[in-house]
Amino acid sequence: MARSARDQILGAIRASHKRGPLDGDAAEPARVRLETHPRGLIPARSRIAPAEQVALFVEMAQAVAATVDRVDTLADVPDSVADFLAGHNLPAAIKVAPDPDLRRIPWAKRPVLEVAAGKAEDPDIVSVTGAVAGVAETGTLMLASGPDSPTTLNFLPDNHIVVLRTTRIVGPYEDAWDRLRARGDLPRTVNLITGPSRTGDIEQVIQLGAHGPRRLHIVLVDRDDAA
Amino acid sequence: MKSTAHAFVENAREAVADRRLHKALSNMKAGFQNKRAATVAKLPEFEALRDQGRDIKNHVLANLDLYLERFERRVTQAGGQVHWARTAAEAREIVEGICRDAGAKTVTKGKSMVAEEIALNDHLEANGFTPIETDLGEYIIQLRGELPSHIIAPAIHLNKEDVEETFRKEHTHLPADRRFDDVPDFTNEARMVLRQKFQTADVGITGANYLIAETGSTVIVTNEGNGDLTQILPKTHIVVASIEKVVPTLEDATAILRLLARSATGQEFSAYTTFSTGPRRPGDLDGPEAFHVVLLDNGRSALLGTPAQEVLRCIRCGACMNHCPVYAAVGGHAYGWVVPGPIGAALDPGLIGVEEAHHLPNASTFCGRCESVCPMRIPLPKIMHHWRTQAFEKKLSSPSFRLGLKTWAWVAKRPGLYAVGSRLAIGLLAALGGRRGRFATLPLARGWTDHRDMPAPEGKTFRQAWADRRKHEAA
Numbered sequence A: 001m002a003r004s005a006r007d008q009i010l011g012a013i014r015a016s017h018k019r020g021p022l023d024g025d026a027a028e029p030a031r032v033r034l035e036t037h038p039r040g041l042i043p044a045r046s047r048i049a050p051a052e053q054v055a056l057f058v059e060m061a062q063a064v065a066a067t068v069d070r071v072d073t074l075a076d077v078p079d080s081v082a083d084f085l086a087g088h089n090l091p092a093a094i095k096v097a098p099d100p101d102l103r104r105i106p107w108a109k110r111p112v113l114e115v116a117a118g119k120a121e122d123p124d125i126v127s128v129t130g131a132v133a134g135v136a137e138t139g140t141l142m143l144a145s146g147p148d149s150p151t152t153l154n155f156l157p158d159n160h161i162v163v164l165r166t167t168r169i170v171g172p173y174e175d176a177w178d179r180l181r182a183r184g185d186l187p188r189t190v191n192l193i194t195g196p197s198r199t200g201d202i203e204q205v206i207q208l209g210a211h212g213p214r215r216l217h218i219v220l221v222d223r224d225d226a227a
Numbered sequence B: 001m002k003s004t005a006h007a008f009v010e011n012a013r014e015a016v017a018d019r020r021l022h023k024a025l026s027n028m029k030a031g032f033q034n035k036r037a038a039t040v041a042k043l044p045e046f047e048a049l050r051d052q053g054r055d056i057k058n059h060v061l062a063n064l065d066l067y068l069e070r071f072e073r074r075v076t077q078a079g080g081q082v083h084w085a086r087t088a089a090e091a092r093e094i095v096e097g098i099c100r101d102a103g104a105k106t107v108t109k110g111k112s113m114v115a116e117e118i119a120l121n122d123h124l125e126a127n128g129f130t131p132i133e134t135d136l137g138e139y140i141i142q143l144r145g146e147l148p149s150h151i152i153a154p155a156i157h158l159n160k161e162d163v164e165e166t167f168r169k170e171h172t173h174l175p176a177d178r179r180f181d182d183v184p185d186f187t188n189e190a191r192m193v194l195r196q197k198f199q200t201a202d203v204g205i206t207g208a209n210y211l212i213a214e215t216g217s218t219v220i221v222t223n224e225g226n227g228d229l230t231q232i233l234p235k236t237h238i239v240v241a242s243i244e245k246v247v248p249t250l251e252d253a254t255a256i257l258r259l260l261a262r263s264a265t266g267q268e269f270s271a272y273t274t275f276s277t278g279p280r281r282p283g284d285l286d287g288p289e290a291f292h293v294v295l296l297d298n299g300r301s302a303l304l305g306t307p308a309q310e311v312l313r314c315i316r317c318g319a320c321m322n323h324c325p326v327y328a329a330v331g332g333h334a335y336g337w338v339v340p341g342p343i344g345a346a347l348d349p350g351l352i353g354v355e356e357a358h359h360l361p362n363a364s365t366f367c368g369r370c371e372s373v374c375p376m377r378i379p380l381p382k383i384m385h386h387w388r389t390q391a392f393e394k395k396l397s398s399p400s401f402r403l404g405l406k407t408w409a410w411v412a413k414r415p416g417l418y419a420v421g422s423r424l425a426i427g428l429l430a431a432l433g434g435r436r437g438r439f440a441t442l443p444l445a446r447g448w449t450d451h452r453d454m455p456a457p458e459g460k461t462f463r464q465a466w467a468d469r470r471k472h473e474a475a
């Protein structure tokens, strides 16, 4: 029987390297690398104390046109979100990720605000999600899919609001990966999000809101207790 | 994709005479070069990160079979399926089969150079499917029936007027009296038109910047978010990727990501970097129900162990073409195949054959800027020289080229003469390039020389020549 395409490709790689399959000692470096996933060089910029990490995160996120508001506890989030909506003349309606942490937000403080939970659907204009981590190095958010955090919320609505505890801010990406690994197997989708959607495809002029959100607003929550 | 690389000399001659093209390409310096320089300057570790990137990829290429097998195992464990394709034709058939099994009509696509390489759109169309490009630049050129002219900015050869013409012609359902005053008018229109397509697509196809052996994840890097809508809305997500895209771990992918956006667009990080592992999980409210990865060889395994192996480290950032004077003069289409610019000149002969692509490695002013900006430290001029030698040995080059090369070798052995000669040659290029219209003779394609054979021309000489060219242009 003819060898499968798979075996032919693997065979061709081995033939080019003039060797057979890697095993025993020859396979050791690769196996160790996969097992221990060693870190490489981490820029000094992100090897800083936690308080500085928060400041750097804010600075970097703003540099890519995200907006940031900083509040004390989850109880302050409804006001912050309402201010954002009013500031941009947006309807008072949000689609919130069914995240247990976000359920603790006392939305009722703003009775006019229409709050629905679930994945994003076509008419949704504003989404609110959590995040696994914020990476100070480049002002990047790490979001992971799951029953609590549908990925469509990160891309379909025109406005994406992320509620993030400052304790979840880390220096380099590698620290965020460690946090995610601690939660078990990798989820279906992990999004590293750095600012709102943009394109430079027409005459290299940067334009926000190509296909994903036109605005990315980050609400940082400093203390871990809901009032 | 059908190559016209053999016609490079004619293509290039037309391109240098194309004023609209030059207007469009004139945005490159501010758009790419300056931004890259500014962002790189903010990261003192950048040079060390380049060394590290090179080392990671060298390790991968030496262990490629092991990492691919491990990647396949992890994808399968996550509930996805890996398909292996030796050739472009095999890859096309696999994708077509998956679309057929999914009962697909409409297929959305994220930007993928491998999909271009295998000419996937034509094949899908011929088989009754409707492929829709969703990256803004790719969408525009799909409407125009053109090919990408740059690996990260596919429509870089176009001006606003060109796009307006295209949108008016194609979006006939929209009011004819609508105005296109500035860039947002175009982006908003494309956003609106494509939103509907995203919602109705049955299959989404993306490429991959990396495949991660540790986790079985595929990674895409975009700014628009189109690649994400492409993969989370339809029931089936197909990833087409070439075999050298695999990296060992999340840490390794991260290390290379630190180089990618900075080198490509001069961003610290692209807006969206997405890791996709298998289909949606039980309880997930969205995401694809089926996940397929098509691994394409198409000539790459044969490059391993050859002097051209190092091209397989390429992360398709585009920095080499953004900094290439030849690319700036002729644009991407002249190269005649998917990957243009210096990386095209170093890669294409390996993938489509020296016979077809032997002109491309001559498309060099031996200035060495491509290598100096390549984040993966690929010795592009050296690899071009390798192909030139092969073409020479196969007697593919024209008599004048062969004479030129011999003369140059003779001159190169005499350093005094060489110094005069190189100034002369570069001066010639500047003068020819500056003459409005066209290169009277195209010195690039004659390839008088190769800078690896002799002392490289000093940067100053090159800059001087370039300044002259600018002066000529301004005149």
Ligand code: SF4
Pocket: B263, B313, B314, B315, B316, B317, B318, B319, B320, B321, B343, B370, B373, B374, B375, B376, B377, B378
């Ligand atoms: S050869 Fe280097 S500079 Fe050119 S696209 Fe590849 S990685 Fe980027």
